Amino acid sequence: MKVNICGVEIDNLNFSQVVEKIVQAAKAPEGSTYVVTPNAHHVVMLQKNAHFREIYQNAFLVVPDGVSLLWASKILGTPLQGRVNGTDLFEELSAVAAKENLNVFLLGGRPGAAESAARTLQVRHPTLSIVGFYCPPYGFESDAIELEQINAMIQAAAPHLLFVGLGAPKQEYWMHSTYQTLGVPVSLGIGVSFELVAGIVQRAPKMMQQTGLEWVFRLIAEPKRLWQRYLVGNTVFIWLVIKQKLGLFRLQ
Secondary structure, three states, X not given: OEEEEOOEEEEOXXXXXXXXXHHHHHHOOOOOEEEEOOOHHHHHHHOOXXXXXXHHHOOOEEOOOOHHHHHHHHHOOOOOOOOOOHHHHHHHHHHHHHHXXXXXXXXXXXXXXXXXXXXXXXXXXXXXXXXXXXXXXXXXXXXXXXXXXXXXXXXXXXXXXEEEEOOXXXXXXXXXXXXXXXXXXXXXXXXXXXXXXXXOOOOOXXXXXXXXXXXXXXXXXXXXXXXXXXXXXXXXXXXXHHHHHOOOOOOO
């Protein structure tokens, strides 16, 4: 079952169900796919971006990263089962991968973030097989040679799970353009998760995460980078939800 929030069809699954489906796909002998983790920011971007919408429509799973989506689903009368936070998903899948002998690759993040996250995870899970990590240079998506080298690196490593932390919509664009070529069973867009796991960016206290105030914590921590996304974007998102509730919503 899917829940429509402002034109985005979100899979109505709980956290455990999402993990189970991803692990099953990662073990599949054939086929490649990708997972997207929307929040209010993604929903706003999707309104005027037809290519971004197409990427979402072709995803294996669309899971609610943001608490704001849970609130919206309740307001709209179609409540989601729960939040599937990208960082929590990254950590849990890494733990399961260690037990199930699944190889993982980390792509993206700030310089040093993927490597640091890999070290942190391997301390927690000594049997975890991290077959590679790489931080592409700024503007890599426009560099054909760099893109070829990244593809070759990942294909040679042959991971079952590819975690992509490039930020939206760059990570979604990249996954959609490469997932069939790479042959990785499951690619997942997880935003700033490498930095959070590595401790480069501090994560909000549990209480703020559970009450939907994690965005306030991140805004205070990085105001120059995030003020427009949260203050302007969240206002637009609220207006879109109100329009949908009143039956006035139309995708542009």
